[in-house]
Amino acid sequence: MADLLTIQNLGNLVMLCFLQAVLGFDNLLYISIESQRAPVAHQKSVRFWGIILAVALRVVLLFTMIELIDALSEPFWVFNQPGLIEGGVNFATCIFIIGGIFIIYTAVKEIGHMLSIEHLDADVSNKGGKSAAQVVTLIVLMNLIFSFDSILSALAITDVFPILAAAILISGGAMLLLADGVTRFLEKNRMYEVLGLFILLIVGVVLLGESGQAAAHAMHDDSLALKFFGYEVIPMSKTTFYFSVLVLFAVEIIQSGYSRKLNAERASHARH
Template structure:
């Protein structure tokens, strides 16, 4: 126990909690949006149990990854279709690919759903389209996919399991505290739900980009990177991603404020 109570471990814990908070933003956004697909009376319970189960499984996933990190790094197979598709594929590559495709599919589907709804009342009536259990299952599954990136990043900081587990539990508590607030905000400001879906779309693209370098980074061999039609798949940097998010949010805020100003001016003229 005394070995854990060191300044280095404390510093690593603070860094990990901050890292989990930053990387957990898109996860919380997904939970808030997806939970609204459940029956209205069960949405809060869906968010609560979805996060609780996901955090518990994330700790289990952490233990598995820490135990098998070297085996998970090894390429499962190598693609050698010259000029079309080349590079190595490991476990992380598959996780990023599946997660990226699923998130893009979800975002595009929900954006299409919004465009097809003629009245807000019809949209609300369709909220009961998914069962609570199915929504919880989706939240848990996507939480694990999101967590894979954060777990690998966390392991780069420290390999002390207790410190890693505490950081994950702390991030889970933060999501429990903020989930209802974020969901209520999105419900009252529907334009930001559209913004959230476009951010999720970017997250899906980021995950697809991460898949291209997963095996190369794990094995420290740039020749293992995936290439499509001769072009290397390069991931979007975290700074670029968050800059894009900030720009999208700023545009939405400015546009919303300008729209309210125009509406007020029109109302003043009519009087």
């Protein structure tokens, strides 16, 4: 126990908690949006149990990855068709591709649903289109996919399992505290749900970009980076991602303020 309570481990714990907070924003957003698809009476319990199960499985995934990191990082297929497709494919590559495609599909489907409704009340009444068990399962699965890059990043900081597990548990507690508040905000400001879906769309693109470098980073061999038609699949930097999110928020806030101003002027003209 005394070996764990060192300045270095405490510093790593603080760094890991910050990392989990930054990388967990998109995860929390997904949980808040997806939980609204469950029956209204079960939405709070869905968020609670979804996060609890996801955090527990994330700790299990962390332990598994520490034990099997070499087996998971080894490419099981290497493409060698110059000008068409080149590079290695490992477990992480598959996770990022499947997760990215699924998140993009979910975001596009929900955006299409919003465009197809005729009355907002009808959309609210159809929020419970999935059972609570289905939503919990989706939250748990997507949490594991979201957590893959954060676990890989965490392992680059330290391989001390108790420190890594503590950071995951602390981040899970923060999600439990914030999930209901984020959901209530989206319910009261429904235009931000559209914004959230577009952010998820960008997250899907980020995950697809990460797939290109997964095998190369694991094996420290740039020749294993995925290339399509001679172009390397390059991941989007976290700085670019969060800058894009800030721009989307700024546009939404400015547009909302401008719309309120126009509506106020129109109401004033109508009265006169």
